[in-house]
Amino acid sequence: MNFVPAVKAPENSGGLASWWFVFKRDELLVLTNNGKAEIPFNKDLSDINIKPLKKQYLGTMGESPSFAVEVSLETEAPRGMAFRNLRSLLGEFSDELFALSGRAFQVISWDLNHQYCGRCGTPTVAKQEERAKVCPNCGLVSYPRISPAIIVAVINRNKLLLAKSSRFKSDMYSVLAGFVEAGETFEDSIRREIREEANIEVRNIRYFGSQPWPFPDSLMVGFTAEYDSGDLRPDGVEIVDLQWFSPSELPHIPGRWSIARRLIDWFVENYNEREKV
Ligand SMILES: [Zn+2]
Incomplete structure (x- = not known):
């Protein structure tokens, strides 16, 4: 509808x-x-x-x-x-x-x-013409917060990088993700996250798609990238294991409703044939 x-x-x-x-x-x-x-x-x-x-x-x-x-x-x-x-x-x-x-x-x-102004503490009022709250005392306007996060499928030849997060209770593996920090482009954020969590460098970053993720206010922005250099090594804090997987030997992965899964499905569709060659 x-x-x-x-x-x-x-x-x-x-x-x-x-x-x-x-x-x-x-x-x-x-x-x-x-x-x-x-x-x-x-x-x-x-x-x-x-x-x-x-x-x-x-x-x-x-x-x-x-x-x-x-x-x-x-x-x-x-x-x-x-x-x-x-x-x-x-x-x-x-x-x-x-x-x-x-x-x-x-x-x-x-x-x-946002019932009170974050700057001066006065009760806020709803703005009539847009989804915003305004402070009647100091004029500060607050919009619904959206926190962008990048999520990336990193490919090396015909294999996909998947990580086991310390947050996952099950044995699930997924693509790497992280919040964009103030002052970063998506590309900066991708290079930093992958460097921090996997100790590798990537190239050829391409936009894939996005998904609102209301837990509580994220927007997941999906990309694909290619491995460039470095030795794979999990950070041991957020990521406990990292491996390259071919399309035919995938581990337990996220459900179909997530952009993580859409990225993994995209990889399988595009790299399955190459594996057979
Ligand atoms: Zn105020």
């Missing part, structure tokens, strides 16, 4: 059936009636006995208004519904619906975390 973002709800949106993205902390309210999680679609939240603390307009999804809603921690899910951890809905929702759920979550978190 096509989503069109907007900040201000149209005057006549009151009586229309709307999509409600209701969050209790990081849990999203979903219908569970038919075994498949769905977003509530009603005229008003009172129809399902939900009392909102705050409500923010997101835009229209397939012509219908959609709202991000914050509820109190005491709120119980109505019959036939459940509060589900947002992350657990990855792969269960379509990419579009998950992205919109993530957007709703980021808007609510930002609203919650």
